[in-house]
Amino acid sequence: MPSTIGTALKVTVFGQSHSAGVGCVMEGLPSGFKVDLDALDVFMARRAPGNAPWTTPRKEADSPRILSGLNPDGRTCGAPLAAVIENTNTRSQDYGNIMGVPRPGHADFTAWAKWHGNQDIPGGGHFSGRLTGPLCVAGGICLQWLAAQGIRVSAHVAECAGVADEPFCVANNSPEANALLARQMDALADGRDFPAISGDAAARMTKAIMAAKADKDSVGGVIECVATGLPAGVGSPMFDGLENVIARAVFGIPSVKGIEFGLGFESARVRGSQDNDPYEVRDGACVPRTNNAGGILGGISTGAPLHFRCALKPISSIGLEQDSVDLERMEPARLAVRGRHDATAVTRAVPVVEAVCALAVADSLLAWPAEPLR
Numbered sequence: 001m002p003s004t005i006g007t008a009l010k011v012t013v014f015g016q017s018h019s020a021g022v023g024c025v026m027e028g029l030p031s032g033f034k035v036d037l038d039a040l041d042v043f044m045a046r047r048a049p050g051n052a053p054w055t056t057p058r059k060e061a062d063s064p065r066i067l068s069g070l071n072p073d074g075r076t077c078g079a080p081l082a083a084v085i086e087n088t089n090t091r092s093q094d095y096g097n098i099m100g101v102p103r104p105g106h107a108d109f110t111a112w113a114k115w116h117g118n119q120d121i122p123g124g125g126h127f128s129g130r131l132t133g134p135l136c137v138a139g140g141i142c143l144q145w146l147a148a149q150g151i152r153v154s155a156h157v158a159e160c161a162g163v164a165d166e167p168f169c170v171a172n173n174s175p176e177a178n179a180l181l182a183r184q185m186d187a188l189a190d191g192r193d194f195p196a197i198s199g200d201a202a203a204r205m206t207k208a209i210m211a212a213k214a215d216k217d218s219v220g221g222v223i224e225c226v227a228t229g230l231p232a233g234v235g236s237p238m239f240d241g242l243e244n245v246i247a248r249a250v251f252g253i254p255s256v257k258g259i260e261f262g263l264g265f266e267s268a269r270v271r272g273s274q275d276n277d278p279y280e281v282r283d284g285a286c287v288p289r290t291n292n293a294g295g296i297l298g299g300i301s302t303g304a305p306l307h308f309r310c311a312l313k314p315i316s317s318i319g320l321e322q323d324s325v326d327l328e329r330m331e332p333a334r335l336a337v338r339g340r341h342d343a344t345a346v347t348r349a350v351p352v353v354e355a356v357c358a359l360a361v362a363d364s365l366l367a368w369p370a371e372p373l374r
């Protein structure tokens, strides 16, 4: 079962929620890059469990130990970079009642159908949201590498429990619109607790999440992500395009059920004259005036901000009783999930979306850069 992604920059993720630890191995990082481990810890803290009243109370430090891949100067040395995060706060007894009775909506049943009882169930095993920790280690390093080249990635909760945030300013590619987008990205980077642009939306989302939690239920949402500063010409046609590579990485985040780029599904409802992004000359370069394409045409970057939205389903582990099946007896069973679970994944998944976007963009830059003019 390979949990590996990437072409020039390969990342393998390993571990289970209740194993000794979870981690990643990165191959293909350019050498000589100084990794800021303190900044990485700050990034990891945005995803870590137990930071808000609606998140799982499982307490983990989530500070990665880098085992290899850096020289004594803290720079990438060309060898594979391996990192591990310890699991210190497991409580496997919480999973006693689901060992043979799969939770509707989690991967318990499909893991049983594949591995016939050999799978590691407690904490969600290898399917757990916990595996997004190592994704953040790998993606956090890529974010730093991209930032050094003027490429910035930012995400926010665009929608949660039916409450919408102010959207990113991405439909227009004018200098004024891009300046507003940069201000939105700055605001999201100010250390705020809730990753939304509008404080009012954050307050209403918090209320809706807490109401679902009080009902022993859960909610989903939409995360919107942008990457700015990516030059035109990066990517590849057909199967290794930016959309393909980003979508593959984003679907590695448990709970993600959909993704759309630019105008996305709405582009199916408008005319070509409305969807097309007309070109103009700006500072001697050809640039799209608008950005319905989400910064991608033919799998290759246009130079406009890269833009996508992904949908996350509600957390499946809820306290309400539901129908399931006792798999050993093949008899109906009722199941109320116990234990420590998030009431929504959307807030904690925002840095994860930034991380996988950075992985995909860094891999595309290394594997499929614009060719030099000959």
Ligand SMILES: Cc1cc2nc3c(=O)[nH]c(=O)nc-3n(C[C@H](O)[C@H](O)[C@H](O)COP(=O)(O)O)c2cc1C
Residues within 6 Å of the ligand: 056, 105, 106, 107, 124, 127, 128, 129, 130, 132, 253, 254, 255, 256, 313, 315, 316, 317, 340, 341, 342, 345, 348, 349, 352
């Ligand atoms: C950051 C994050 C936290 C999550 N926390 C939980 C949780 O506490 N309980 C749970 O049942 N699922 C949680 N999930 C979702 C499950 O991991 C996911 O539903 C499950 O692995 C099945 O995968 P699928 O939903 O993509 O099919 C979380 C997901 C993410 C991204």
Ligand SMILES: C=C(O[C@@H]1CC(C(=O)O)=C[C@@H](OP(=O)(O)O)[C@H]1O)C(=O)O
Residues within 6 Å of the ligand: 017, 048, 049, 056, 058, 060, 090, 091, 094, 122, 123, 124, 127, 128, 129, 130, 131, 133, 254, 339, 340, 341, 342
């Ligand atoms: C620990 C994390 O989240 C876990 C994700 C998760 C799941 O099924 O996805 C189930 C819970 O595990 P446990 O029952 O061991 O507390 C969450 O706490 C994390 O994301 O770091």
